[in-house]
Amino acid sequence: MGLGRMLRRGALTLGALAAFGFAFSALRATPALAQQGQPIRIGAVLSVTGPASFLGDPEDKTLRLYVNRINQAGGINGRPIQLIVYDDGGDANRARTFATRLVEDDRVVAMVGGTTTGTTMAMRPVFEDARIPFISLAGGIEIIDPVSPFTFKTPHTDRMACEKIFADIRARGLSRVALISGTDGFGQSMRAQCQRVAQAAGITIVADEQYGPRDSDMTPQLTRIRNTQGVEAVVNPGFGQGPAIVTRGYAQLGIRLPLYQSHGVASAQFIELATAAAAEGVRLPAAALLVAEQLPQNDPQRQVLIDYKTAFEREFNQPVSTFGGHAYDGLMILADAIRRANSTDGTRLRDAIRATRGFVGTGGVVNMSATDHMGLDLSAFRMVEIRGGRFVLIGN
Amino acid sequence: MLAELLQFLVSGLTVGAVYALVALGFTLIYNASDVVNFAQGEFVMLGGMVTVFAVAAGIALPLAAALAILVAVAVGLLLHRLAIEPARGASAVTLIIITIGASIFLRGVAQIVFDKRFHQLPAFSGSDPILLAGAAILPQSFWVLGGALLVFLGLFVFLEKTLLGKAVLATAANRLAARLVGVDTSFVLALSFGLSAAIGAFAGILITPITLTSFDVGTLLALKGFAAAMLGGMGSPLGAVVGGLLLGVLESFAAGTISSAYKDAVAFIVILAVLFAMPQGLFGRRSVERV
Numbered sequence: 001m002g003l004g005r006m007l008r009r010g011a012l013t014l015g016a017l018a019a020f021g022f023a024f025s026a027l028r029a030t031p032a033l034a035q036q037g038q039p040i041r042i043g044a045v046l047s048v049t050g051p052a053s054f055l056g057d058p059e060d061k062t063l064r065l066y067v068n069r070i071n072q073a074g075g076i077n078g079r080p081i082q083l084i085v086y087d088d089g090g091d092a093n094r095a096r097t098f099a100t101r102l103v104e105d106d107r108v109v110a111m112v113g114g115t116t117t118g119t120t121m122a123m124r125p126v127f128e129d130a131r132i133p134f135i136s137l138a139g140g141i142e143i144i145d146p147v148s149p150f151t152f153k154t155p156h157t158d159r160m161a162c163e164k165i166f167a168d169i170r171a172r173g174l175s176r177v178a179l180i181s182g183t184d185g186f187g188q189s190m191r192a193q194c195q196r197v198a199q200a201a202g203i204t205i206v207a208d209e210q211y212g213p214r215d216s217d218m219t220p221q222l223t224r225i226r227n228t229q230g231v232e233a234v235v236n237p238g239f240g241q242g243p244a245i246v247t248r249g250y251a252q253l254g255i256r257l258p259l260y261q262s263h264g265v266a267s268a269q270f271i272e273l274a275t276a277a278a279a280e281g282v283r284l285p286a287a288a289l290l291v292a293e294q295l296p297q298n299d300p301q302r303q304v305l306i307d308y309k310t311a312f313e314r315e316f317n318q319p320v321s322t323f324g325g326h327a328y329d330g331l332m333i334l335a336d337a338i339r340r341a342n343s344t345d346g347t348r349l350r351d352a353i354r355a356t357r358g359f360v361g362t363g364g365v366v367n368m369s370a371t372d373h374m375g376l377d378l379s380a381f382r383m384v385e386i387r388g389g390r391f392v393l394i395g396n
Numbered sequence: 397m398l399a400e401l402l403q404f405l406v407s408g409l410t411v412g413a414v415y416a417l418v419a420l421g422f423t424l425i426y427n428a429s430d431v432v433n434f435a436q437g438e439f440v441m442l443g444g445m446v447t448v449f450a451v452a453a454g455i456a457l458p459l460a461a462a463l464a465i466l467v468a469v470a471v472g473l474l475l476h477r478l479a480i481e482p483a484r485g486a487s488a489v490t491l492i493i494i495t496i497g498a499s500i501f502l503r504g505v506a507q508i509v510f511d512k513r514f515h516q517l518p519a520f521s522g523s524d525p526i527l528l529a530g531a532a533i534l535p536q537s538f539w540v541l542g543g544a545l546l547v548f549l550g551l552f553v554f555l556e557k558t559l560l561g562k563a564v565l566a567t568a569a570n571r572l573a574a575r576l577v578g579v580d581t582s583f584v585l586a587l588s589f590g591l592s593a594a595i596g597a598f599a600g601i602l603i604t605p606i607t608l609t610s611f612d613v614g615t616l617l618a619l620k621g622f623a624a625a626m627l628g629g630m631g632s633p634l635g636a637v638v639g640g641l642l643l644g645v646l647e648s649f650a651a652g653t654i655s656s657a658y659k660d661a662v663a664f665i666v667i668l669a670v671l672f673a674m675p676q677g678l679f680g681r682r683s684v685e686r687v
C-alpha cells in the first residue's frame with residue numbers, strides 16, 4: 001500500500017516536473033518577469049504511513065486541504081501554491097533522500113514537514129546547506145535549541161509540558177514529585193526534560209520509576225511510589241497504551257495523590273482505554289484544540305481553532321487531531337511570511353518567518369525571533385482535567 | 397511490607413499465568429514436531445482482538461470469546477495445513493523460519509482487518525479491586541489465574557487419561573515408534589496446532605481487560621513465553637507452567653524491589669544463570685542417548 005502510494009506520488013511529481021520544466025528554464029533566465037502567476041513550490045516530507053502514521057496522516061490531509069483553499073482564494077500575492085508531498089514511512093534515511101530531491105529536483109522555496117524528530121534531524125542539514133526555510137512539525141526541542149538559521153518548528157516541546165505540569169503542581173501548594181516514565185523515546189525525552197527543569201520550577205523529584213512501552217502491569221512500580229516517603233504528586237511522561245495502564249493501576253491501588261499525564265495522551269482514546277472511572281481527576285497539559293468549544297469567547301485562539309476543526313471534520317469526516325493543527329500552523333506561518341516578504345528568496349523568506357509576531361495558530365500565539373524559532377510560550381498549553389469521561393478546561 | 401510483597405506476587409502471577417499459557421502452546425507444538433512456533437503470540441492477539449471487535453458488534457461476551465477461540469483454531473489449523481504441512485520434509489530450522497514469516501503475515505493482516513489502535517475490553521466481573529491483607533487485587537486477576545489453572549488441569553487430564561492424549565505423548569516421546577504402533581503423527585501435529593491456538597486465544601481473552609490489546613501485542617508475549625518455556629525446559633508442560641509463573645514473579649519483584657528500569661534485565665540474568673547450571677531447563681528432558 002505504502003509503495004503504491006509512493007509510486008503514484010512519484011508519477012505525479014514527474015508529471016508536474018515535465019509540465020513546469022519549460023516554465024522553469026524561463027524562470028531562471030528572467031526571474032522578475034516570469035514569476036508573475038507562476039506557482040510557489042512548497043515541499044513536504046511526512047510520515048503518512050508507518051508507525052508514525054497517526055501523526056503524518058492528519059498533517060498530509062491538512063496541508064492538501066489548506067493549499068487548495070489558499071489557491072481557490074487566489075493564491076499568495078497572485079501566485080498559486082504547488083504542494084509536493086513525499087511519504088517517508090517514518091524512515092529517517094528515506095526522509096533525507098526525499099529532502100535532497102525536494103531541493104535539487106523540485107526546487108522548492110520552502111519546506112513544511114518532518115513528522116518526527118528523527119526525520120527532521122536527518123533532513124535539517126539538507127535545507128540548512130541549501131539555505132531554504134524548513135518548518136518542522138515534530139516535538140523535539142533539539143530541532144530549535146540551539147537555533148539553526150533556517151529551521152523552525154510549530155509544535156510545543158516536552159520541556160514546556162513539564163514546566164506547565166510543575167507550575168500547576170506548585171499552584172496546588174505541592175512540590176515533591178514522583179516520575180513514572182515509559183522507556184520509549186517520548187517517555188525518556190520528556191523524563192530528561194522534567195528532571196532538567198524541576199529545580200528551577202521549585203520541584204523535588206523524590207522517586208523515578210520506569211516501565212517498558214509494552215508492559216502489561218505497572219502496579220509494582222506504583223506500589224514503590226506509594227511507599228516512598230513524602231510523594232505529593234505523580235507525573236507520567238509516556239505515550240501509547242502505557243499511561244492508560246498506569247492510570248488503571250493507580251486506581252486499582254487506590255492512590256489518592258494528584259496524577260498528571262503528558263500531552264502525549266491528549267485524546268479521547270486515552271479516556272476510553274484507561275476507563276472514565278480510573279481517569280477521573282487526572283490532569284494533563286494539552287493543546288487548546290482539545291477544548292476549543294470550552295474556550296472563553298474572548299480567547300484569541302477560539303475562532304481559529306473552531307474554523308480549523310469544522311473545516312477538517314467536514315472534509316475528512318474524522319475527528320481533528322492536534323498533529324494536523326501543527327501542519328496548519330506551519331503552512332499559514334509560511335504563507336504569511338511569503339506575503340510579507342513578497343519574495344521566495346530563501347534568506348528573505350527566513351527573515352520574514354523570524355519576524356512573525358502575534359500569529360494566532362492552533363498551537364498558540366506565535367512570536368518568533370532570531371533566538372526563538374518556535375515562538376510559543378507556556379500559554380500555548382491549557383491545563384485540562386478529566387471529569388466524567390470528558391476533558392474539562394481548568395483555570396490557567 | 398507483607399502487603400507490598402503480596403501485591404508484587406499477585407501482579408507477577410497474573411502476568412506469569414499468561415506467559416505460562418503461551419509457553420504451553422510452544423511446548424505442545426514443539427513436542428509434536430520439534431518446531432518452535434513463533435506465531436504463538438499472534439494467537440493471543442487474535443483471541444483479544446476478535447473478542448473486542450465481536451463485543452463491539454453487539455455479541456455477548458461468552459459468545460464473542462467462543463468465536464475468538466474458533467477463529468484462532470481455524471487460523472492455527474490453516475497455518476499447519478498451508479505453511480507447515482507442505483514443508484513436511486524440511487528441517488526444524490526451516491519450519492521455525494516459516495512460523496516467523498507466518499507471524500509477520502498474521503500481524504499485517506490484523507492491521508488491515510482490524511486497525512492499528514489499542515483496544516480495551518471491560519473486566520468480566522467489575523473493576524473494583526478486592527483488598528486482601530492490604531494488597532489491592534483486580535477481580536480479573538482471579539479470572540486469569542483460575543482460567544490458567546483450568547487449562548493446566550484440562551491439559552493434564554487430556555494427556556494422561558485419554559487415548560488421544562496418550563497418542564500425543566507417544567508422538568512427543570518418539571515419532572517413529574509412535575507411527576509404527578499406528579499413531580497418525582500428522583493428525584497429532586494438526587491437533588497440537590489447533591490446541592495451541594485455542595490456549596493462546598484463551599489467554600488473550602482473559603488478559604485483555606487488564607493489559608489492553610492491539611495488532612502487535614503478540615510479539616513481546618511470544619518472546620516472554622519462549623523465555624519461560626526455555627526456563628522450564630522446552631518440551632515439558634509442567635516446565636512451561638512453572639517457567640511462566642516464575643518469569644512473571646521475577647519481573648514483578650525486580651520492578652518493585654530492585655529497579656524498574658532493569659527489571660527485564662534482572663529476569664533474563666536469572667534465566668541465563670539457571671540455563672548455565674541446568675542447560676535443559678528446570679524440567680527438561682536430559683538428551684542422553686541410550687545405546
